[in-house]
Amino acid sequence: MPTLSFSSAWSITAAVNPPRAVYLDFPLGHTAGKPEAPDTNRAILDAALDAFTNMRTPGAIVRLPFEWADDDAWKDSVMRPKASGGAHADDRVERWSTPQYQTDEDRQRVAAAPDCPTCVFLE
């Protein structure tokens, strides 16, 4: 089956080597566009689909012509170990093994109806 992979991490995508990929030079967490920007996101998808239809080389990654901001300042702070080092250099949150709900209401809805037929557990 044909696939089209989006990417905001060129080196990782190049290592994983999907058949066809489009690269969007945005901060992680924005692989498919900007928040509340439907016109921009429509243009991004259209550019991605155009690129997809023209790709003939397995493993191709095509850079899409969109910029996150007027300058590249955001690239400075991404995953840079802080000078202090130690645990503060790791800005990921702790890896809890219980469900991490966005809202309490979500948690309460599951407590009231714990069977989730659309949740698929593989182990």
Place this chain on the structure above:
Amino acid sequence: MPSTRPPVDYIERTRAQYDALGYPPYQWVQEPAPPPFVPLEKPLSECSVGLIGSGGIYVSGQIAFHYKDDVSYRIVDTSTPTRELRATHFAYDLTDARRDPNVVFPLDTLRDAVARGRLGELSRRAYAFMGGIYSSRKVRNLLAPALADRVQEDEVDLAILVPV
């Protein structure tokens, strides 16, 4: 001014971060070239399109993902209103994904593309899981084959993959 700097090299920055933390190097998946390549059989305007995203999206009422190598996935009906989508993940800033899930799970964007005739239709089901699974073995042996089976069963012509 357009971007003049190269893409952020997350593999290199992860290496530097792990070094700073005293962790052993992360073992990145490295797939050999060339990957399998399947041509598209018909115009996009006639294609049924599937969506798989790894941004930790779930629908309110579904069980949320946990943060320790969660290899489960959620079936998301593609008619779900965007306001019912939620985002959870331990390794990226969720602010924008919670404000507008389309940044990592572009349901509205795809629905719009169908409405415009750019795509034929959106498959009834999309699939969501939470990346940051450190066991590539579990992804390769459990999760990836399960999702591949799903989109095959859905008979989509093209699967769009949105990793985070």
